[in-house]
Amino acid sequence: MTVTKILPKFKNSLLEARSTKDYSQLTELIPYARKIGMKCQSLGDDALFILPANDENIGNPVLPAVHGGVIGGFMEMSAAMHLMLFMDEPKVPKVIDFSLDYLRSAKIKDTYAECRVVRQGSRIANVMITAWQSKRDTPVAMARVHFRLESD
Numbered sequence: 001m002t003v004t005k006i007l008p009k010f011k012n013s014l015l016e017a018r019s020t021k022d023y024s025q026l027t028e029l030i031p032y033a034r035k036i037g038m039k040c041q042s043l044g045d046d047a048l049f050i051l052p053a054n055d056e057n058i059g060n061p062v063l064p065a066v067h068g069g070v071i072g073g074f075m076e077m078s079a080a081m082h083l084m085l086f087m088d089e090p091k092v093p094k095v096i097d098f099s100l101d102y103l104r105s106a107k108i109k110d111t112y113a114e115c116r117v118v119r120q121g122s123r124i125a126n127v128m129i130t131a132w133q134s135k136r137d138t139p140v141a142m143a144r145v146h147f148r149l150e151s152d
Contacts, residue, residue, distance in 0.1 A: 014084055023047060026081060033077055036070055040081060047085055049078035049113040051131075058108060066106040071131060075100065075113055075143045079127040082115035083147060093125065093147035100143040109133055111140065123149055 013025045023040035027033040036057055039050040051057070051066075051074045059067025076098055083093045111133050118126040129143045130136075 011090070014090055018085055018090075023081075023085065026085075030077065030081075032073060033081075036074060038074060038077060040078075046114070047082055049074070049081070049115070051111040051113070053109045055108065060105070063105055064108050066108065066111065068102060071102070071106055071111070071141050072098070072100050072143070074111065075129045075131055075141060076145060078113040079115050079129050079143070079145045080147070082127060083117065083120075083125055083149075086117070087120065087125075087149075091149040093149055096124070096146040096148050098143065098145045100141060102141050104138075104140050106131075106133060106140040112136075118144075120149075125149055 010029050013029055017023050017026050021042040023042065027038050027040055037052050037054045039052065041048050041050065051070070057066050057070045058064050059070065076095065080093045080095075084090055111131055113129055113131040114136075116128045118128055120126075125147045127145050127147065129145070130139050131141045131143075132139045
C-alpha cells in the first residue's frame with residue numbers, strides 16, 4: 001500500500017476521532033502502536049495513553065520488566081498522537097529531539113502516559129510526557145520531545 005493511500009485514510013480517521021473522542025481507530029492505523037498494543041482513551045478534554053501488560057514487550061526476563069525501547073516508543077508515540085488530536089489545525093509532527101529519563105523499572109503491568117503541551121507555535125511544539133503504572137505520582141519515566149509541525 002502506498003503512502004498516498006494511507007494518508008487520506010489516516011487524516012479521515014483523525015478527524016473522526018477528534019469529533020467523536022473515540023481514539024481506538026488511530027492506534028490501529030499506526031503499525032508500531034498496534035505492535036506494542038497501545039491504546040488511547042478520552043479523559044475529559046484530554047487523552048490517556050495505555051500500554052497494556054504484554055509479555056512480548058519484556059526486555060528483562062529476570063525482573064521481568066518492559067523493554068526500555070518500548071517505553072520510549074510508547075511515550076514518543078503518545079506525544080505525537082496527543083498533538084495530532086488536540087492541535088487547532090492538524091499537522092504531522094516530526095521529531096526534532098527526544099529526551100527520556102527512566103526513573104524505575106516498568107514491571108509487566110499496564111503502563112499509562114499523560115502528555116502536556118508546554119509550548120506550541122506554528123512550526124515547533126514542545127511536549128512533556130509522564131508514564132506511570134500503579135500510582136500517577138510514582139512515574140516510571142518522564143520525557144520531553146520537540147516536534148517540527150508540518151501541514152499535510
